[in-house]
Amino acid sequence: MPQGTAAVRETGAARVTGEPDVRRAELAAFLRSRRERITPEQVGLVRGRRRRTPGLRREEVAQLATVGVTWYTWLEQGRDIxxxxxxLDAVARALRMDRVERTHLFALAGASDPAPNGPCPTVTPAYQALLHQLGPIPACIQNSRYDILAYNRAYARLLCDLDALPREDRNCMLLAFTNDEWRAALDDLPGTCRAMAAKFRGSMAGHLAEPAWKALLKRLESESAEFRELWERHEVVEHASHTKYIRNAEVGLLHVEHVNLWLSPGNGASTGPRLVSYPPVDEETRGRLERLQALAEADSAASA
Structure with missing residues (x-):
């Protein structure tokens, strides 16, 4: 076994070779190898001219996984934390691990995978290209928990400025119940929130024991009295395409079709990750979406 996998080296500390230490060293090496294989472009980050690190930086992985930089650094150093x-689920998603890699990660960490049979949702370059090509039609990729995994320029400004939000807040359930800008854009706010709570309850039935789902539910209940009231109704509805009005602060009223395209048909209808798009119902809306995309692209270019 290579020396680097048989011990953990820490400043001011003696080298140890017990089984837990070997496991942590293997975990650290595995995380580094997965981090170094992913390019910034694959996760929507700008490479920059002075980048020397192969793949992603540690702070970038921490940002993508919404964990502390110091904590993630210690994890890669093999510290006893x-x-x-x-x-672990968040780190696996940030590093785009497939099922085999995910299983290996949880085994090295000595933890039980909260979703051992579920795919780790990733946004491939092909999906990124598809989102881009759909413009000016707003489109995003969401998982069944309503996390927004990726989006195009038109969607970035459709309901609020998504780019300005922390990654952990880019969740449609949270935004519908807690974000004032998002809520102001919804033409039928009470009806939309009621339907979303019912859809979320239906989706959560298959994930009741999963920590990420429980954490989202707890946050919704703690931050929104409206959600708590709707959640107590125990209503469930299915996902379906429908038309809706969105009051965009920059280009005005938009009449669009809400369309879901499920990306994992093997999991059954209306489950798993999906591509959500908002094609225009009329020519006036199409023109306004074109202006919205132009504004978003101009701002993105200015900040690059």
């Missing part, structure tokens, strides 16, 4: 299944 407690790691929850929820955090």
């Amino acid at each position: 407690q790691v929850s299944p929820q955090v």
Whole structure:
């Protein structure tokens, strides 16, 4: 076994070779190897001219996984820290691990995978290209928990400025119940929120024991009295395409079709990750969406 996998080296500390230490060293090496294989462009980050690190930087992985930079650094250093299944799940998603890699990660960490049979949703370059080509039609990729995994320029400004939000807040459930700008854009706010709570309850039935789902539910209940009231109704509805009005602050009223395209048909209808798009119902809306995309692209170019 290579020396680097048989011990953990820390400043001012003696080298140890017990089984837990070997496991942590293997975990650290595995995380580094996965981090170094992913390019910034694959996760929507700008490479920059002075980048020397192969793949992603540690702070970028921490940002993508919404964990502390110091905590993630310690994890890659093989330090003896407690790691929850929820955090491991977030790291696996950030590093775009497939099922085999994900299983290996949880085994090295000595933790139970909260979703052992579910795919780790990733946004491939092909999906990124598809989102881009759909413009000016707003489109995004969401998982069944309503996390927004990727989006195009038109969607970035459709309901609020998504780019300005922390990654952990880019969740449609949270935004519908807690974000004032998002809520102001919804033409039928009470009806939309009621339908979303019912859809979320239906989706959560298959994920009741998963830490990430429980954490989202707890946050919704703690931050929104409206959600708590709707959640107590125990209503469930299915996902379906429909027309809706969106009051965009920059280009005005938009009449669009809400369309879901499920990306994992093997999991059954209306489950798993999906591509959500908002094609225009009329020519006036199409023109306004074109102006919205132009504004978003201009701002993106200015900040690059």
